[in-house]
Amino acid sequence: MDPSSILLTDKVAIVTGGGQGIGQGIAQTFARFGAHVVIADKVAESGEKVAAEVRELGREGLAITTDIRDFEQVNTLVERTVAELGGVDILVNNAGGTRYAEFLDLGERGWNRHIELNFNGLFGPTDAAVRAMLDGGRKGSIINVASIEALRAAPMFSVYAACKAGMVNFTRSLALELGDRGIRVNGVAPDVVETPHLVEYEGSTTGGTAEARDRGIPLGRVGQVEDVAGACVYLASDMASYVTGITLSVDGGTFASSGWTRNSDGRWALFH
């Protein structure tokens, strides 16, 4: 295998929610690996900032302010990407998020808001990007940013966990439909990742070993955006040309551990 197959040279990527956090890390890393990147964030200022960072890395960086829930905006996003950058090779469905809430505190509004963003929000960008990939006769890669909460029970995150679990099976199903048309569909499932969102809601994270032990993370540190971005580069690249339908855990081993962790005295115990 040619080592350059990990590169994304001149591929055109759209990253939804690319204005901060994990999406920003993916956009920057894609640019470092040679891709041109379109930042599709609903906050214009954040999108512009990250697009400028991409340009500083010597690649085309374009911010197209987009709310992924609005089909008209999403169609404009893809049309402009094709018109200005020549096509679409990679879509990262990253925009999403949640806040702690017990089911009984969600209410109909909270329930619907989660579903609109984390599940319905998959439709518009995926539909428009797949059509553009097929029209352009290009091979494509779609990457859905799920969560460890898609794979395990998640009290306080019930509706979010359900949306992300739906995303995982959507990933598999779409992979089957599009495989013989040259489009691969995969996902990533991060555990906790240190982002502005996390710091805002949980206080500062140190990323240190004590915190990782508290959270039961086997690799002994909290995830960083670069960890998720690296997995996305792999899935987007030709190095993963025979990989489709998977959701890759990027979680320091947490899901595999099923709660087993080493106590401060070095003994193994079930995490609680």
Ligand SMILES: NC(=O)c1ccc[n+]([C@@H]2O[C@H](COP(=O)([O-])OP(=O)(O)OC[C@H]3O[C@@H](n4cnc5c(N)ncnc54)[C@H](O)[C@@H]3O)[C@@H](O)[C@H]2O)c1
């Ligand atoms: N941070 C974590 O610990 C973690 C863990 C697992 C999975 N995830 C997932 O990773 C993804 C990114 O999370 P993050 O922590 O970087 O989030 P974040 O809140 O830091 O950033 C999300 C970005 O998406 C944008 N956005 C929100 N709604 C949008 C919409 N409707 N249309 C377009 N853009 C929109 C925001 O403006 C923001 O720039 C999410 O799907 C989240 O569920 C995060």
